[in-house]
Amino acid sequence: MQPLSGTVFLLISGASQGIGKKIAETFAPLLKPGSQILLLARNLEGLIDTKNNLPKYLTINTASIDLSTASADDLTGTMTNFLKNDEISKFDQAMIVHNAGSLGNIAQKTIEMTNFTVWRQYYDLNVFSPAILNNVFMKFFGSQVKCKIFIVNITSLCALQPMKSLAYYCSGKAAREMFFKVFAAENPDVNVLNYSPGPVKTNMLNVVCQDVGDTEVKKKFNELKDKDTALSPEKTVTRLLQVLVEQNYVSGDHVDFYDIL
Template identity: 60%
Template sequence: MSAPLLSGKVFLLVTGASRGIGKQITESFATLLGNGSVVLLIARNENGLKETAQKLPKSLSVHTASMNLSVATADELKNVVRKALGSEGATQFEKAIIIHNAGSLGDVSKPTNDMKDLTTWRNYYDLNVFSPAILNGVFMEFFNEDTKVTRLVINITSLCGIQPSKSLAYYCTGKAAREMFFKVFALENPEVNVLNYSPGPVETDMQQVLRKNLGDADGKKMFNDFKASGSVLTTEQTVNRLIEILKLQNYKSGDHVDYYDK
């Protein structure tokens, strides 16, 4: 499967690339990139990043950065991107793609009335909302309009960003805030292609946590029923669907597109 947006000489940045959906996106997208493309992978797990990097085509220049995005400053992120760009800078590329995948569920055992710790809220939003906003600004500083590079921004969102679920207030509010940020970004930057992609129920560590620890009994049963009925998707399935969406381009920049959308 090919997609014009992924062809040619590309600068690709993926966060949360050490496992799960981020790892699969990296591996699947990398096979479509042109020779000489540069891939920058960011996550906390250094060993996981190395494992992902080793699976990529030798025709690509691959860089990894093990860092905690929730505390990374704009200057630190600039240094990481600048190093990956190399001496030729941003103008050497035909396309620039950033995929905001890194994120967390938060504590899924508590109802909203028990979520009273300010530090917990701040830490959650640092990683899931503030970090992608800052990184996106850094990325656009390098790949601004003057570079004449085609730009694609993908935010990995969730149905929970537009539909409330019991015991998932951290996750739902974080996804909603993050998605709205990228909708505003799309409105302000009509020359940038922006997609909020909801990958569906995918077999990842998050799904396992939901099946085991979700505080809402009905929700917990639903996620376990998904697993028992074989309805949980593989990472390959959801990433192939993402590539198909990018190929078809049947969305308006900034839209929320779900795996199951026609």
């Protein structure tokens, strides 16, 4: 089944800015009437701005929620607020895009990362939250026989390759991606994609250019800005959509923007 076909329930985390916002703006016009979108992020103003850019014929809901502190009950309640039990069976597809995440402290070397609380807070948002949100999502749609499920995890090349001063980010992306690989192995009927968007012109790139501690890494990222070789959100999201439509990957695979499938 082609993604985003039929009547679709689409959930996007981190939808108030950057890649998440562009995913919403790119995917929504492809959906048929009767489809429903749920946008999650902390920034309510940003969510409303995203919503205002989407087609009016769709049912679009926003929820301002701090995913780093939300419990499974909180996430279940959020979905229940917008998704009634008698509506679930009408969907031909359900797709969740796990986009929300953060860099963490990018000024520190690994030997300086000694605070347990900082570690826990980083993993709460970047690893534990998407895992639990995914499981809540599956409780709603996993038992729907006719509903095809797509899971998209926005990952990074840093999940595969170490980068100095980015130990929180690299380790978090690696752990998060492995969770979805195991999930894919356990759930062969679900289509799972770990998509690495490449270097993208977002606020996150600006933060790395300014704050990353390692001088070699800082130089590399600033060259991306200076030479204007970083990707636009539109370009990488267009590639994501192409990968999903062509489906030339095994469920659970890591696919980078630059990969040739």
